[in-house]
Amino acid sequence: MGKKKILIVEDDPDVRKGLHLRLRANDYEVFFASDGMSSIVEARKHEPDLIILDLGLPAGDGFTVIERLQMIPSLAVIPIIIVSGRTGLANQARAVKTGVKAFLQKPVDNAELLAVIRHSLGEPAKPEDAAVHDIGII
Numbered sequence: 001m002g003k004k005k006i007l008i009v010e011d012d013p014d015v016r017k018g019l020h021l022r023l024r025a026n027d028y029e030v031f032f033a034s035d036g037m038s039s040i041v042e043a044r045k046h047e048p049d050l051i052i053l054d055l056g057l058p059a060g061d062g063f064t065v066i067e068r069l070q071m072i073p074s075l076a077v078i079p080i081i082i083v084s085g086r087t088g089l090a091n092q093a094r095a096v097k098t099g100v101k102a103f104l105q106k107p108v109d110n111a112e113l114l115a116v117i118r119h120s121l122g123e124p125a126k127p128e129d130a131a132v133h134d135i136g137i138i
Contacts, residue, residue, distance in 0.1 A: 003029040004121055007048040009039040009065060010083075011057050015106070019052060019083075022110055028117075036060020040068050043075050050121055053100075055084040055091065066098045079120040083108050 006023055010016045011034045023030045031046045033039035037059040043051065051069075055062035062082060069075045082095050085106040095103045101120040104113060115129040 003027055004050065004123075005029045005031065005046055005048040006117070007031045007033060007039070007042055007046060007051045009033045009036075009042075009051060009057065009062070010054045011035060012054075015054075019113075022113065023117075026114060026117075034058075036062075036065045036068075039065050040072075040075075043069060043078065044072070047074070048078060050117060051078055051080045052117075053080050053082050053084075055082060055086045063094060063098065066100070070098075081113075081116055081120060083113070 006028045008016055008019050008023075008030060010019065010032070016032055016034070020030050020032070031042055031048060033042040035058045039053075039057075053062045053065060057065070060068070062084065066080060069078065069080075080100045081102045081104065082100050083104045083106060084091070087105065092103050102116045104116065111128055115125070118125060118129065
């Protein structure tokens with residue numbers, strides 16, 4: 001089996017680059033979309049194993065992206081992790097209702113993010129995951 005594919009949907013180039021470096025260093029294949037519209041195109045094109053999604057996006061916010069993904073049967077089953085600067089219980093409650101795997105606040109801790117990714121992909125935990133106490137899994 002090949003590398004797991006992760007689609008990062010993030011409009012901030014610095015955040016994209018940081019996520020890209022972390023994920024490639026952990027042997028994931030990474031693809032990008034910088035807005036809501038292109039995220040659907042990229043998801044169809046690459047059929048990722050997981051999507052890391054920002055909420056504050058141009059051309060359709062993260063919740064709009066989730067709604068659109070859920071209307072496409074082959075994409076509706078892809079686990080989604082929200083990594084966002086948006087705070088508030090309302091956003092987290094809405095995320096729970098959409099069925100996302102986790103809601104992480106920016107800036108995200110590397111160990112926490114990787115633990116959540118492994119958990120969401122059904123991969124075995126690593127010893128360093130034990131140090132992550134509250135990993136934001138919904």
